[in-house]
Amino acid sequence: MSKFIIEGGRPLNGHVRPSGNKNEALPALAACLLTDQPVTLKRMPKIGDVLTLCSILEALGATVEWLDDETVTINAKNVKPIAPPLELCAKVRASILLLGPLLARFRKATIPRPGGDVIGARRIDTHWEGIIALGGRLELDGQINGTAPSLQGAEIFMDEPSVTGTENLVMMAVLCKGTTIIHNAACEPHVVGVCNLLIAMGAQISGVGSNRLQIQGVESLNGAQHEIGPDFMEVGGYLCLAAMTKGKITVEDAGVKDFRFILRSLARIGIAPHIEGNSFVCDGTKEIEIQSDISGRTPTIYSGPWPAFPTDLMSVAIVAATQSAGTVIFFEKMFEGRMFFTDKLISMAATIILCDPHRVVVSGPSKLRGIRMSSPDIRAGMALVMAALAADGKSEIDHIFQIERGYYQIDRKLRSLGAQIEKV
Ligand code: EPU
Numbered sequence: 001m002s003k004f005i006i007e008g009g010r011p012l013n014g015h016v017r018p019s020g021n022k023n024e025a026l027p028a029l030a031a032c033l034l035t036d037q038p039v040t041l042k043r044m045p046k047i048g049d050v051l052t053l054c055s056i057l058e059a060l061g062a063t064v065e066w067l068d069d070e071t072v073t074i075n076a077k078n079v080k081p082i083a084p085p086l087e088l089c090a091k092v093r094a095s096i097l098l099l100g101p102l103l104a105r106f107r108k109a110t111i112p113r114p115g116g117d118v119i120g121a122r123r124i125d126t127h128w129e130g131i132i133a134l135g136g137r138l139e140l141d142g143q144i145n146g147t148a149p150s151l152q153g154a155e156i157f158m159d160e161p162s163v164t165g166t167e168n169l170v171m172m173a174v175l176c177k178g179t180t181i182i183h184n185a186a187c188e189p190h191v192v193g194v195c196n197l198l199i200a201m202g203a204q205i206s207g208v209g210s211n212r213l214q215i216q217g218v219e220s221l222n223g224a225q226h227e228i229g230p231d232f233m234e235v236g237g238y239l240c241l242a243a244m245t246k247g248k249i250t251v252e253d254a255g256v257k258d259f260r261f262i263l264r265s266l267a268r269i270g271i272a273p274h275i276e277g278n279s280f281v282c283d284g285t286k287e288i289e290i291q292s293d294i295s296g297r298t299p300t301i302y303s304g305p306w307p308a309f310p311t312d313l314m315s316v317a318i319v320a321a322t323q324s325a326g327t328v329i330f331f332e333k334m335f336e337g338r339m340f341f342t343d344k345l346i347s348m349a350a351t352i353i354l355c356d357p358h359r360v361v362v363s364g365p366s367k368l369r370g371i372r373m374s375s376p377d378i379r380a381g382m383a384l385v386m387a388a389l390a391a392d393g394k395s396e397i398d399h400i401f402q403i404e405r406g407y408y409q410i411d412r413k414l415r416s417l418g419a420q421i422e423k424v
Pocket of ligand 1: 165
């Protein structure tokens, strides 16, 4: 099994371009099932989860052709709504995203229960209720069996702004008869990206970027070209790394317009990059300091649905806070397993109190020291790499397939910034 060996304590400097956003790439691949014409997706990150979903599409009968390292064409002309292999679906939560497109195009779908991260319980009720509202019939007996005798637009009030739930329902609604209105829709940049891909394929969607989407169904969709947006989780990681290693990193083609709230939260831990065009420049050569509330109280950084601070950036922000002077509370409302990786930071000499599964208190700065550790999930894995890069001495991180599920050639990109990281 591969691992990273990292010799920390060096400033990271230079320019880097983030890959495409995994959480847009996965639904975009699922959307290709909606048409019998080829769809070309650019800035596609060739990461573990994407390759797994590509294999699932191939198992259904699609052709997957990589034109270069980040451009892929999917042709779903010969796809049949058969059950995809269980062992592939067990690897990615995103296999649930096949349900909407398959029901919309073939009126039939069989999907094994989705797999994915170990960070907490993930309900699928929002997908379920919405699909039934659009005319689907679903049964759960180890796998999900679906049919859609009628495909009828509907007014849907989602009980929570689920990201993949919204994507699934939009992908189904685009081929339903009549109008669908989705209230309380998720509006993350990746949801916007998927809607824009569908519009390029001929779908009629308004309200994109808001929490009320209106979809006018069409008869069929055509092929299209679409570019996946930059991965804001990767961007956030580089900004924190510049500050943590006291280097200077320019993140190019970074999608800066989506960062307003993220920048507010990073500013609370003392990280304040400046914007040049569509790039961020983060000069970390000055000491960083936690910014307390106006009343002088300990600040809290909490995650929430967009535009609030994304849960997927929590682990990265926690590790950055270990290098900032002062005390800050992190409150992760969604996942009950996302904070447990902090025991590894504590072993590296960070001062952290795990209050309960949802809250940690971090006091910094702490001089971290390298240790051997294991990557529990994608985001915590990246946070551990960052901790190791800021620490004195050598760290070994195994289970790095967890990191490679979400970050493309992260070791190569970090080496280009001066990091001493080897994959063995
Ligand atoms: N929610 C919160 N707090 C948050 C974020 C979300 O309470 O900080 C709520 C959401 O509003 C929603 C519920 O939690 O009501 C469930 O989440 P959701 O259904 O949106 O999760 P998901 O669609 O299963 C996607 C991403 C996850 C990401 C979540 C939340 C994909 C393939 N997965 O999951 O990505 O954490 O949305 O943004 O898009 C990851 O990339 O590491 C990852 C786990």
